[in-house]
Amino acid sequence: MVYLFGSWGRLLRVDLSTGRMSTEEIHPMTYRMYVGGRGLATYLLWRELGRKWRDVDPLGPENILTVLTGPLTGYYPGIKLVVSGKSPQSGGVVGSAVSSHVAYAIKAAGYDGIVVSGASRDPVYLYVKDDSVEVRDASKLWGLRGLELVRALRDDVGRDLPSLYIGPAGENLVRTAAVMARWFHAAGYGGYGAVMGSKRLKAIVVEGSGPLPPVANRDDFAKLRYEVIDKVAARTTFRRWGTTSGLWRVGYETSSEPIRNWQEEWHNREEFSHAPIERKHWVKNPWADWGCPLACMKVSRAVVDGVIYLTDGPDYEMGAYLGSNLGLFEVDKVIALSAIADDLGLCGIQVGNVVGFAVELFERGMLTEDDVGYTLRWGDFKSLKKLLEDIAYRRGFGAVLAEGVYRSAVEIAKRKRLPVEDVLKYAVQVKGIGVGAHGIRSRKDYPQPIAYAASVQGGDHTSVAGLPANSEESEVWSAFLDSAVICMFTSVEEDTVLKFLNAVTGWSVTKDELYGTIGPRILSLQRILLLLGGPDVRWDPRKHDDNPPRFYEPLPTGPYAGSLVPREEVSKNLVEYYRQLGWDDLGIPTEETLRKLGLYDAVDVVRALRRELGAS
Template structure:
């Protein structure tokens, strides 16, 4: 493709035959889906066989970046991984930051499509036009940090990579893909998909900088972007403390669940206050091309983990390894976070699985004998550390928990399902649906399961762009659709969602950046960009419908959320009114209210006529 902004190539890799073919990026694909998440959804729709086993060679793994990756635009070099999830059985998109996304662009590619399975462990070495399938037997079994020296020494010290650790090799259903700078595409089990393909890592290096359509226009748009960032009231908080800035605040607002969503008051919660957490920070850093620099390194100087220097636990990890387990020991949370990064584990699902196990033991559903003689107690940091290790290595009870809470509950039986906090098989994140109804509705209807970042509801949580009552059910369908489509729009462009959700970046500014970089006329129209966001979301829904997991009956929420009122303020006595909220949402979406399926009219309106025809032939459109 002769467009600006894009690298202009898609790399198709077959691990079974060890063949790699680069094809030109179609201009129509760029116009219709922009990039990144949009490309992933379209490529999966076209290439993923219906009903494929997620851990079979036939599953398709797609890595993508957006048209602004590797440019001076801020916060736009995220890399996206799309696949059929072994955890949920749904379409999945997982996202990460750092420098790998920009380097993939510099190597000359907007997307990599991986199929097949290598006979023995390999890693993919991409050096612009030179593609090699290299033996990874010597690093198979190593942690991500253990693999790092080998990968960079054997390729290029300035290369960047995305790799799996022992958890991915052992097919832990929520294994993560981890970059060389320990940023993770964590959710949904992308690491297990790589492991099933005997693919240890993808290493990339290149020096091909993207060409800009209008340099002066682009420079002005970037200047406007930086100015917008710095004048935003949330900028300093993100800059100084990252997502840790919101841990205590979100607990106070009721969005920080405790004790497997029992929502009991958390003892010693003051340990999560910003003035405490900032004492652990030893270094600030950023992903490629981002002035926010929200990345932090924590240094531990006391206790059994003294001497540790590692990436700080994000808000979600302070919850999953902390409040959700009744733990406020920052040192243990940080150490467990390091273990998860090194082994390649999603911290959200891992912490949720541990909370599930603790509650089962508390309720007498599982015995000490079944959990390897461990004493599972709320608030015990030793339990956290040991179970993270057991899950990653599939040892003992860890082998069951490694399946995710939905499957683990089915294995255990005895009423364990009641305590498995998931949606579509994906463990709930650090937000209680009862405390913010539109946000909860987005979790329930998310195409990938319980992901807070598919539609983070800034209306309810931060009052941006306007404050709404989080406990009301009125108008929440419209708000959920708005943030889901907005998220898809910005992620099609490859954006990080922190500046999006805090109001640092607008659709108008996105339009300026995209047009100046690519010269594509359609991108000058913000209405068109919103249409792309809705198109991407509906296409992802269509993939699930084709897989048989995209109806109203799949938009469920845990029984505890539906029936047990929150016991602590400010959401005290709140439950989640699922059916009423779903009716509202489907109407706003233009989907069939009874089935939750998209209609032919809606799909055609979004330019997805062929998708509608395929679903109709399969008998998967509402009558």
């Protein structure tokens, strides 16, 4: 008998094509191999779609949407869940984490997660109350934006319950659409808002009234929980300023903030910092989900043109991508754009990335008013606001940008009859995913030169690659945090996190196992699925395991002007990183590695992949 602690070993499955609902038992050994969250999502996607991966349209009914917790959900301070599926951005698998009470509710309802397959003909939402699961009519909710939707859902279910939902962007299959939670929280990377939209699933509401699954060692768990709470609560700077302080720190001090589509990464605009935001705009500080001792969130309020806007922070990524990256340094207007993106259900990073790309093309004369329908200028709030709306509703030129930065570049090149590389060089993305707002050129920020080039989640700044592969610098650590599921801001040193995991689950996971098998197993499967890609994108490691061209240009301004990353260093470190993970020079897991990781069913797939790529 194999016992399971920390997880129920049970998933709720809903097929929206047939209306069939069921529970699926997951074997305890599967948890031991993949932990939960991102790891379990990757396993499920491989198992169910792996053999036909290339033909699976991420926005078709054959894709599955996974909403998974991890064994530490509800136990470890902070509360997150991971949304996944075949990504409409990369064609691979992205574990997209979001803070949400839904995570706790799912577990308290007796499940480890929800897996949605098929697609409904009419708009629906899913209402889960412990064992009772209903697919409810959402025709009156379809079309609603975030804030009005949350109110309408509350009226429909009779009270304020945790929910995940999409805005108009997800409904309109915008590839930069996020799965939203609690007004301002987003599972942005991956584009899973569009996957929900393709299933005509407006929201998932969960009410759980039961206990959490039992833990293996209650005494150790209780002691470790207090230890972690103490450590996390000591991060007082984080609590006071959240990530908003990055607007100044990352821009002025580390010189790694996107400015005007990454043409620069340094600014000295004091008005564009956390100080004026704290003074004038924060109406709630700190703000936390599920008693998180870090409490890094804040609620800000701004009035622009007589309209009141509410948003989180804005946190650093939203502020950078919807502010400096668009040449907008007026914080009230940045708050407004962040609130608009939230309300439309857009990922602020991805939409800020593609809009910055479009503005640069316009400024260079590669796009004109005839193409866009109006003028685009850096820092012009009105046109930027309009463009966000046009993207979310796929209106006019917005429909082109709704495809995300990579596909937009390809389409614009086609329309303009330009070589695609001439347009793609302005797209700051890796494998279809806009790069997060932490540059690599100054070397003062955390991502290493191979951070994005080697990541199995492309430009995702929350899942970066780095050497050595057996340390917290590696993407193995991110994959583990997303599988356990722990917020990266409340994570502590690996020893304590592993002790915590073992106390809850009764396992005896060591660092060697984490870095030698569990992490590489998850990353290897993600890597294989990413390289399989399809149906409209294929990534060749020799070409696409690389930084955006802009990152090879020297920084033009700031204290690190002239700094760049040499291509030779990137190439050398990529090979070394792959070697340490047991992959070949192209980053394809070797057959020996696959066998060691127990991924026997991937051997023939990888053999075919290697043949296709002309690799020996």
